[in-house]
Amino acid sequence: MERIVCSICQDDLKLPVANPNCCSHLFCYGCLNGWLEKNRKCPIDNSQIQTVRVMASENGPVLQTIPIPEADSPLEGELFDITKCFPDIFLLPKKQWVESLGDAQEDLHNMFSQILDFEGTIQSYIDMNPENILKLKKIEDLLLRFRMYINNLGKDIRFYESLDEEEKQSLERLVNRHENYVIHYFTSSFEKVFIAE
Structure with a gap:
């Protein structure tokens, strides 16, 4: 089985997994959340991110789909609280x-x-x-x-x-x-x- 790594931290994916709507790239949720505070584009292909699917694993299921505000709107804290889902x-x-x-x-x-x-x-x-x-x-x-x-x-x-x-x-x-x-x-x-x- 091919090892799937997060392109932000370059380590194994940590759960939950985040997948932007603009592409099929996968990231640790924590890594992508930190990235989105400064940049609303995919770290790999620079596509504009409008929503993020938060998933229980790289194959799903989807726990929550989160809308991402425009680039000039600040992100307030964590977009997704794992303690509320589980x-x-x-x-x-x-x-x-x-x-x-x-x-x-x-x-x-x-x-x-x-x-x-x-x-x-x-x-x-x-x-x-x-x-x-x-x-x-x-x-x-x-x-x-x-x-x-x-x-x-x-x-x-x-x-x-x-x-x-x-x-x-x-x-x-x-x-x-x-x-x-x-x-x-x-x-x-x-x-x-x-x-x-």
Whole structure:
């Protein structure tokens, strides 16, 4: 998958993502908001920006479409307040985040185990287990919200450092277990696909 970077900060896109109406270029919302305070044209192709789509990821969905005032009108503060669109992610205690991520990891572990043990095709597995597609969408939503939460904590606050000792231990177990799961599923998939042939 090609790495998508923000043309303003030259780093990976941070959520939410901003897309001007005049082009298909993508920027970190925070970067474009700062740029628009001085210039109402796209930083890449110099096209006039009239609206900005604020998106949950580079592929959408669109959270809000914001009209951009004329160049001689000042911008007042942040155009988009992420806490208004996703108030729940900033109210969740850190311990709840760790528990939710652990539950998601457990669900993925169970699902991958079932897929590896399944004798048919992936499509037939999906047809027989439609509830797992809903589960995957919920996990994707959780990870998207967690990424937004991390990106918007502030430059001086780090998620790990802000945890208490018990929460740090839970997160470390989660990360270590995840590494073991990835190695296990990689080797198991390799054996199933290549060695069995």
